[in-house]
Amino acid sequence: MVEQSKDPLVDRTSVELFAGGGGLAMAVERAGFRPLLFNEFAKRACETLVANNAERHELGLTPPIPRPGERPPLIEGDVSKLDFEYLKGRVDVLAGGPPCQPFSLGGVAKGDEDDRNGFPHLFKAIRQMEPRAVICENVRGLLRPSFKPYFDYITRELALPFEERKEGGNWQEHDEVLRHMLETTTVDEHERYDVRHYPVNAADYGVPQIRNRVILIAFRRDVGVDWDRFEDLVRPQFTEARLYESMADGTYWERHPEVPRGVRDQVMARLPQRPQPLVVTAAEQLQPWRTLRDAIKGIDGQRPLPPVKKLDRKEYNIDGFTDHIGWPDARIYPGHTPNELDRPAKTVKAGVHGVPGGESVMLLDDGNHRYMTVRETARVMTFPDDWALAGPRGEKMRQLGNAVPVLLGQVFANAVATVLDEAGRSK
Known part of the structure; x- marks a missing residue:
């Protein structure tokens, strides 16, 4: 394997x-x-x-x-x-x-x-x-x-x-x-x-x-x-406080220069007013939490995922990536708020009746929202891009959620x- x-x-x-x-x-x-x-x-x-x-x-x-x-x-x-x-x-x-x-x-x-x-x-x-x-x-x-x-x-x-x-x-x-x-x-x-x-x-x-x-x-x-x-x-070895620090000192945004200034300002406005710096030993070397945006751009040497296209069941392989096609009719409603790009994703779930809606929806930089693709979800679960998943979309998402x-x-x-x-x- x-x-x-x-x-x-x-x-x-x-x-x-x-x-x-x-x-x-x-x-x-x-x-x-x-x-x-x-x-x-x-x-x-x-x-x-x-x-x-x-x-x-x-x-x-x-x-x-x-x-x-x-x-x-x-x-x-x-x-x-x-x-x-x-x-x-x-x-x-x-x-x-x-x-x-x-x-x-x-x-x-x-x-x-x-x-x-x-x-x-x-x-x-x-x-x-x-x-x-x-x-x-x-x-x-x-x-x-x-x-x-x-x-x-x-x-x-x-x-x-x-x-x-x-x-x-x-x-x-x-x-x-x-x-x-x-x-x-x-x-x-x-x-x-x-x-x-x-x-x-x-x-x-x-x-x-x-x-x-x-x-x-x-x-x-x-x-x-x-x-x-x-x-x-x-x-x-990773911590939320380091994520806040990396945003405050700009190193997070250096990794993501494509983020619109308005989005960056909104994220920064939600940070703790004065995040307390961590006091750690040199041996600990704690790293920032990774975010959904990090996952999409690629961690540990992965290539960035290409933009998501609309649903096209015939176009299965997009720029060398499988399972990276859009899915229609994403909704958000009370209790099912979307994932934010500059936070770790919410828990990927399988659910008794399939994948819950809010946990697989993401808020985009332009203010719109859409379903996460199977490939994005696999990245959130840190599966490699060449790991094949069998079955229709719902079954692939269920496997990842479990x-x-x-x-x-x-x-x-x-x-x-x-x-x-x-x-x-x-x-």
């Missing part, structure tokens, strides 16, 4: 469950982990993974373990029907975002009673594979007071995944067992995971989007990683790779 960025002599491996359109999978592979398996249920998302080099295999049959350089297998279908025993002892990182609808502020919020809850299947996979590390991304709704007891249960179950819930038992009863074991029982370190969670805003990691999520990280205790080192590696921003995932995947390597060298 992508070239691995780490030392090719170190063969790190990964498995991705609930892979969706491939954001977290791409991040993990960029961190140097070779994918052994993808699993996803949604048809269009599977088509996207296949379009980006995954190889489809039949549900119910054990796929081959790919050698370096071979296409990673994709099994399309219900994760509950997969048997991962053939991968035991072969997986460094198990990654995935279990379906988040049960906990989303915008969803039906039925919590663990919702049949779409993917966490039990994640724990089954851990028991069967025994990975050295787990990366799990989900919505901030998991931390709501009404769900916090269940979230705490999830972390305890992740710490002791081999202590299964009794058939027919409820999670509260199982949680009591886990609590007792963690307080009083010595568990084999090979079957015990140390778990921490990180509430994050993707904008703090270089993503041009406000996206609040929670990331769960677990390391098998016998691996012996340095948690302090890990936490240093995942500290945010994805993990690549840059956010990559920070955590790189940190996992580093501490695993250092732990291995110290033994």
Whole structure:
């Protein structure tokens, strides 16, 4: 799918469950982990993974373990029907975002009673594979007071995944067992995971989007990683205050000389009256939040996107960019205000009934507004321009709304790779 960025002599491996359109999978592979398996249920998302080099295999049959350089297998279908025993002892990182609808502020919020809850299947996979590390991304709704007891249960179950819930038992009863074991029982370190969670805003990691999520990280205790080192590696490196400073000192506008003076004045008028300068150490080197305008112009070496044309279904490729065509009838209304160019984009959402209107509409410099194109939305999610997305426009937007921003995932995947390597060298 992508070239691995780490030392090719170190063969790190990964498995991705609930892979969706491939954001977290791409991040993990960029961190140097070779994918052994993808699993996803949604048809269009599977088509996207296949379009980006995954190889489809039949549900119910054990796929081959790919050698370096071979296409990673994709099994399309219900994760509950997969048997991962053939991968035991072969997986460094198990990654995935279990379906988040049960906990989303915008969803039906039925919590663990919702049949779409993917966490039990994640724990089954851990028991069967025994990975050295787990990366799990989900919505901030998991931390709501009404769900916090269940979230705490999830972390305890992740710490002791081999202590299964009794058939027919409820999670509260199982949680009591886990609590007792963690307080009083010595568990084999090979079957015990140390778990921490990180509430994050993707904008703090270089993503041009406000996206609040929670990331769960677990390391098998016998691996012996340095948690302090890990936490240093995942500290945010971008900040809102630096964006204000860059606007006030003019460096932001130097990057965007095309902005009309009147627009610039309006933006400056909305800045805090006297933004307090940040006091940071030289080692922190915090950078400004990236904006929607930055994303459209291109970050990390991307070419600027060309002007958006009106809807023309036949003109799919515009100046070398796919999925960059206009879409008609954009509306703004109370509760659905548009994105501003000189702020990070609002959270890209999939929604129960499709992509919400306001989150995919942008306000232009001339005072008009329009829908964001799929390509612009992909950039806001930090997907590369050559990443193919399958399906009609609505399905592409849904895949992006359900994805993990690549840059956010990559920070955590790189940190996992580093501490695993250092732990291995110290033994």
